[in-house]
Amino acid sequence: MWNVVAIENMLRERADEKYREFHGGLTKTAYERVGVRVPVLRSMAKDIIKSGEWREFLAARPVRLYEHAMLLGVVSASVKEPYADKIERLERFSRFVDDWAVCDITCSSLKCKDERLFGDMTRFAASDDAWLARMGLVVLLGNYADGEHIDGLRAAINGVRARGYYVDMAVGWLIATVESHTAGAGLALMATARISPEVKRIAAAKMRDSFRVSAESKREAARIAKE
Numbered sequence: 001m002w003n004v005v006a007i008e009n010m011l012r013e014r015a016d017e018k019y020r021e022f023h024g025g026l027t028k029t030a031y032e033r034v035g036v037r038v039p040v041l042r043s044m045a046k047d048i049i050k051s052g053e054w055r056e057f058l059a060a061r062p063v064r065l066y067e068h069a070m071l072l073g074v075v076s077a078s079v080k081e082p083y084a085d086k087i088e089r090l091e092r093f094s095r096f097v098d099d100w101a102v103c104d105i106t107c108s109s110l111k112c113k114d115e116r117l118f119g120d121m122t123r124f125a126a127s128d129d130a131w132l133a134r135m136g137l138v139v140l141l142g143n144y145a146d147g148e149h150i151d152g153l154r155a156a157i158n159g160v161r162a163r164g165y166y167v168d169m170a171v172g173w174l175i176a177t178v179e180s181h182t183a184g185a186g187l188a189l190m191a192t193a194r195i196s197p198e199v200k201r202i203a204a205a206k207m208r209d210s211f212r213v214s215a216e217s218k219r220e221a222a223r224i225a226k227e
Helices: 005-011 015-024 038-051 054-059 067-080 085-095 100-108 119-123 128-145 147-158 167-180 185-192 199-209 215-226
Strands: none
Touching: 005 038, 005 067, 005 199, 015 147, 038 054, 038 067, 054 199, 067 085, 085 119, 085 128, 100 128, 100 147, 100 167, 119 128, 119 147, 147 167, 147 185, 167 185, 167 199, 185 199, 185 215, 199 215
């Protein structure tokens, strides 16, 4: 039976002090960090799901450790359950997110081919909550960053209401990822979506650093960012 004490003891047993110190420089979280590496957390999540007691695990409160929050996200995204239940669970989970890594690792754990996913992630992206918005944007860039979805992505970007560095970064990252998949598509988003000059600069920087974006596209992105 899962409870907070059992979860925290399990995490502390797998703690890596050097990793805690290293990762602490990359994150800004209010949670206590003990330093459990992501592959270890993913393995733990598989064991929790396999045990059949994942609902009990997800219900354990309070959440005091950073790694507990991350494990909640990975389990929530990975467990096989009806689509509507999964989306509702992820939406509820977003209130435990206070860091980009918890958000992004949760999103990368979501494997879903349901045709409703695009619409739900667009709805997430339109949330006033910055972390729910980032979740929506990161899932979109991980699953739909291609030329076929450019109109829908433009609408999703135009619908973003939340503000802040981590939302802006996600929008810029999405645009650059589209360009890395389909030359000209990301540039079209840069030129036509309702984005701030800062997001344009982020998108241009992401393209500049990508090995999958052509030199010509990088030059054009830099030009658009200066407009």
